[in-house]
Amino acid sequence: MSTAVARAAESTDELAAAMARGQSLLAANCAICHGATGDGVTTIYPPLAKSDWLAANRSAAIRAIVAGLGEEITVNGRGFRGQMPPIILDDAPVADVLTYVVNSWGNTGGRVTADNVAAVRALSSV
Numbered sequence: 001m002s003t004a005v006a007r008a009a010e011s012t013d014e015l016a017a018a019m020a021r022g023q024s025l026l027a028a029n030c031a032i033c034h035g036a037t038g039d040g041v042t043t044i045y046p047p048l049a050k051s052d053w054l055a056a057n058r059s060a061a062i063r064a065i066v067a068g069l070g071e072e073i074t075v076n077g078r079g080f081r082g083q084m085p086p087i088i089l090d091d092a093p094v095a096d097v098l099t100y101v102v103n104s105w106g107n108t109g110g111r112v113t114a115d116n117v118a119a120v121r122a123l124s125s126v
């Protein structure tokens, strides 16, 4: 196997592992409000599925998880003014759960790393 192919296979395995961890983390930490399939709840909890807010604000999504969120936001044309509490998780689990979310339910895909989370924490002192 070429190095590039080996590296691609490794990163596919790594993504699959992050997705499996992320799914359990979502069930334990997010599904009670956002639903197990990210549909949200009426006008109270915004959807994570196909969320345009999430697509446009990945760093802000990390910040919402580590620091909470309580401002007026618009998700897929609907206004929300709720209060999400900070979710107490280390950098790697935050990265895994958000990796799961962005690769599920019609979201834009890609990878969120523990370094991405650490960078957001450093900027927002949380």
Ligand code: HEC
Residues within 6 Å of the ligand: 026, 029, 030, 031, 032, 033, 034, 044, 045, 046, 047, 048, 051, 053, 054, 061, 064, 065, 069, 070, 071, 072, 073, 075, 080, 081, 082, 083, 084, 085, 087, 097, 098, 101
């Ligand atoms: C106690 C309920 C609750 C839990 C648990 C919770 N959230 Fe939220 N979340 C909210 C509320 C309420 C908002 C909207 C806040 C606002 O209006 O400013 C929100 C907003 C968001 C947003 C931005 C809007 C959107 O829908 O794209 C994201 C992303 C998000 N949450 C992800 C998560 C993830 C990932 C977890 C688990 C790690 C999680 N939330 C856990 C209640 C919750």
